Amino acid sequence: xxxxxHLDTTKSVSxxxxxxxxxxxxxxxxxxEEFHVSVPESVxxxxxxxxxxxxxxxxxxxxxxxxxxxxxxCGRRRITYNIVDVLMPVKYGEDxxxxxxxxxxxxxxxxxxxxxxxxxxxxxxxxxxxMDGDIGLLIVHTHGAGxxxxxxxxxxxxxxxxxxxKKLGDVPVAAGIHGDSxxxxxxxxxxxxxxxxxAQEASNDFGIHTEETEEATAIRVVGDQTRKLMTTATSEKxxxxxxxxxxxxxxxxxxxxxxxxxxxxxxxxLRVGIVGCGGVGxxxxxxxxxxxxxxxxxxxxxxxxxxxxxxxxxxTRSDIDEKRLKVEVAARVAEASATADxxxxxxxxxxxxxxxxxxxxxLPDLLDCDVILNAADTHWARQxxxxxxxxxxxxxxxGGTILDVDADDVLTPNSQSNIAVAGPKHPCLHCSGxxxxxxxxxxxxxxxxxxxxxxxxxxxxxxxxxISMNGLVASLVLQRFQAIALGVAPEMTTGALRxxxxxxxxxxxxxxxxxLNSCKADCxxxxxxxxxxxxxxxxxxDPELTRDIDDGSLPEPADLPxxxxxxxxxxxxxxxxxxxxxxxxSHRVVDFVRNIASGLLPN
Amino acid sequence: xxxxxxxxxxxxxxxRGIEAVSREYPQRSIEVTVVSGNxxxxxxxxxxxxxxxxxxxxxxxxxxxxxxxxxPNGNCKGFGACPxxxxxxxxxxxxxxxxxxxxxxxxxxxxSDSVEFYSWTWEGVEPSTPDDLLxxxxxxxxxxxxx
Numbered sequence: 112x113x114x115x116x117h118l119d120t121t122k123s124v125s126x127x128x129x130x131x132x133x134x135x136x137x138x139x140x141x142x143x144e145e146f147h148v149s150v151p152e153s154v155x156x157x158x159x160x161x162x163x164x165x166x167x168x169x170x171x172x173x174x175x176x177x178x179x180x181x182x183x184x185c186g187r188r189r190i191t192y193n194i195v196d197v198l199m200p201v202k203y204g205e206d207x208x209x210x211x212x213x214x215x216x217x218x219x220x221x222x223x224x225x226x227x228x229x230x231x232x233x234x235x236x237x238x239x240x241x242m243d244g245d246i247g248l249l250i251v252h253t254h255g256a257g258x259x260x261x262x263x264x265x266x267x268x269x270x271x272x273x274x275x276x277k278k279l280g281d282v283p284v285a286a287g288i289h290g291d292s293x294x295x296x297x298x299x300x301x302x303x304x305x306x307x308x309x310a311q312e313a314s315n316d317f318g319i320h321t322e323e324t325e326e327a328t329a330i331r332v333v334g335d336q337t338r339k340l341m342t343t344a345t346s347e348k349x350x351x352x353x354x355x356x357x358x359x360x361x362x363x364x365x366x367x368x369x370x371x372x373x374x375x376x377x378x379x380x381l382r383v384g385i386v387g388c389g390g391v392g393x394x395x396x397x398x399x400x401x402x403x404x405x406x407x408x409x410x411x412x413x414x415x416x417x418x419x420x421x422x423x424x425x426x427t428r429s430d431i432d433e434k435r436l437k438v439e440v441a442a443r444v445a446e447a448s449a450t451a452d453x454x455x456x457x458x459x460x461x462x463x464x465x466x467x468x469x470x471x472x473x474l475p476d477l478l479d480c481d482v483i484l485n486a487a488d489t490h491w492a493r494q495x496x497x498x499x500x501x502x503x504x505x506x507x508x509x510g511g512t513i514l515d516v517d518a519d520d521v522l523t524p525n526s527q528s529n530i531a532v533a534g535p536k537h538p539c540l541h542c543s544g545x546x547x548x549x550x551x552x553x554x555x556x557x558x559x560x561x562x563x564x565x566x567x568x569x570x571x572x573x574x575x576x577x578i579s580m581n582g583l584v585a586s587l588v589l590q591r592f593q594a595i596a597l598g599v600a601p602e603m604t605t606g607a608l609r610x611x612x613x614x615x616x617x618x619x620x621x622x623x624x625x626x627l628n629s630c631k632a633d634c635x636x637x638x639x640x641x642x643x644x645x646x647x648x649x650x651x652x653d654p655e656l657t658r659d660i661d662d663g664s665l666p667e668p669a670d671l672p673x674x675x676x677x678x679x680x681x682x683x684x685x686x687x688x689x690x691x692x693x694x695x696x697s698h699r700v701v702d703f704v705r706n707i708a709s710g711l712l713p714n
Numbered sequence: 715x716x717x718x719x720x721x722x723x724x725x726x727x728x729x730r731g732i733e734a735v736s737r738e739y740p741q742r743s744i745e746v747t748v749v750s751g752n753x754x755x756x757x758x759x760x761x762x763x764x765x766x767x768x769x770x771x772x773x774x775x776x777x778x779x780x781x782x783x784x785x786p787n788g789n790c791k792g793f794g795a796c797p798x799x800x801x802x803x804x805x806x807x808x809x810x811x812x813x814x815x816x817x818x819x820x821x822x823x824x825x826s827d828s829v830e831f832y833s834w835t836w837e838g839v840e841p842s843t844p845d846d847l848l849x850x851x852x853x854x855x856x857x858x859x860x861x
Binding site for chain 1: 788
């Protein structure tokens with residue numbers, strides 16, 4: 112108790128400062144457009160035990176409770192509270208005089224209600240304090256019927272969480288209820304203006320009464336697969352903000368016999384990040400939209416050029432002539448191909464490796480995603496995405512190809528396409544052989560000063576690439592996406608897959624004689640799971656981006672509209688179900704222009 | 715002890731590595747000389763040439779190690795010398811010199827003297843902790859002997 116009273120509240124820097132000064136990023140829960148919770152499957156199982164009526168420390172109690180340690184991931188629009196661990200409450204024997212950590216108190220109007228004793232709360236605060244980073248608390252308990260908080264719940268939660276913020280600094284705090292009867296979750300995050308000085312104590316602008324709350328609209332469980340669970344605040348078919356989206360049955364009847372309407376609505380409820388919109392990423396943008404994803408976040412800073420044309424999905428000669436940004440073309444193609452009814456795409460100009468120039472920092476946009484597909488073929492990008500996957504509880508599905516021919520122009524065994532998945536319960540991308548320190552160091556060096564062999568005219572040789580291999584990689588990435596999002600192929604979720612075109616073999620990579628289902632014994636490449644924004648990502652100045660900025664070929668991100676202006680029209684005629692869907696003004700303007708172009712209206 | 719201005723802006727892992735080297739070699743002046751893009755040149759102090767059987771034109775040389783800001787992640791490669799090293803037998807400038815000219819010129823500007831960086835690698839050493847920066851001292855000495 113004494114220790115807790117003296118915790119150094121200056122340890123926790125203000126969250127806005129910890130975001131590197133990027134003001135565009137959401138950092139206050141109640142200002143965020145979306146609030147989600149994420150949990151690794153292993154931690155979910157632990158919480159399940161803690162809240163179980165039949166086993167664990169709360170067994171045979173009418174209401175059960177536990178305290179979780181949580182971190183925060185601040186996206187552009189979404190804030191996610193990540194459950195890092197569950198601190199199991201202690202239940203003492205009947206002969207023991209000590210008080211159980213979880214108590215049932217009594218109130219004249221409500222009868223029994225659950226509280227946590229001071230020992231348990233302070234132990235949780237101590238654990239949170241001792242962890243690196245801004246770690247706060249989520250206090251959860253069960254209700255017999257439904258997951259709505261009662262009056263005493265609200266009062267005790269508010270008091271416990273305000274005291275936590277006061278002791279630990281500006282850390283995330285939340286309270287949750289799990290309904291026994293319906294299995295529903297209710298999770299609300301709290302913000303307070305915490306009084307830290309005597310003057311603030313005396314001011315009405317500070318104190319427990321300044322409480323503001325926000326309810327989470329989805330819980331992302333990350334294990335072999337990604338599952339999104341509904342909460343009491345989730346509306347049906349609210350898209351990636353919630354759990355499922357609107358799928359157009361007429362456009363997806365070919366998948367009815369595979370995962371059905373429910374699976375299709377699940378895909379429509381996902382926001383998918385695509386990093387790199389070149390040979391593989393351009394295909395992924397179209398195919399993922401066609402598969403039915405609700406939203407794509409497209410990331411790249413490169414422009415199309417003549418040498419890209421032979422493998423740029425959907426690009427036209429005029430795109431090359433105009434040197435259009437790859438994200439512009441990918442977004443255009445995705446929007447024309449989308450099958451989800453309320454599809455959006457977001458164009459993001461920047462690099463995952465970039466931290467020194469906030470305008471090109473894409474991390475906040477990626478933290479808005481439910482799954483990330485990586486098609487950026489650099490070691491450094493893979494290293495950074497790997498750390499994002501573990502720290503922020505996100506699956507990253509990575510694919511790339513190396514092509515090598517001998518003197519007779521025959522593909523050698525060194526030619527290979529690799530597809531791996533990173534994130535909790537998966538081997539990291541380093542163990543999967545997707546990046547090396549040497550390669551990362553080369554990527555961090557200015558392109559003119561790398562150890563690559565130049566082709567004699569001062570230009571680096573372009574790495575061989577062909578659309579046939581890109582299509583294969585994109586297909587395998589997307590099949591693994593289906594396995595992870597829908598559970599349609601459990602054997603496809605975990606491990607590193609390698610295709611070698613010289614002998615047409617597809618194999619799972621091994622760790623010795625065993626399949627690579629987890630990191631190797633000596634792996635030290637992954638950060639702590641779920642630590643959120645507290646992770647130290649190995650980012651800096653992307654030298655490829657520097658070159659484009661120096662060339663003057665890169666627009667300021669503000670000069671490009673970053674998001675499709677409105678709901679994208681699906682490619683088939685609307686059915687009765689959708690004919691009444693209102694179109695916004697901007698959508699009608701687009702239709703009007705299209706109709707003029709096709710001669711349907713007088714010009 | 716307060717960190718030097720450039721050091722304090724570096725990631726924690728690299729600061730910890732520099733502290734480890736300074737602790738292990740208190741007689742040497744270990745300091746961040748420049749930060750150039752994603753790379754950092756750290757002075758490992760002054761070395762007596764005679765002790766290592768190198769460069770006949772000078773008695774002493776200051777050596778630098780070039781590491782990524784992301785240390786221990788990323789590829790550690792490159793050591794620098796002020797003044798440049800010369801091979802004892804040939805009396806010529808080493809091959810693979812002027813490696814990473816950006817870092818080299820940045821250090822040269824700070825030292826106001828000739829500096830050369832060489833693509834001397836950390837072959838056989840894969841750093842995984844901040845303390846592994848200690849290896850740079852042995853590698854630098856080896857370069858003086860063998861380069």
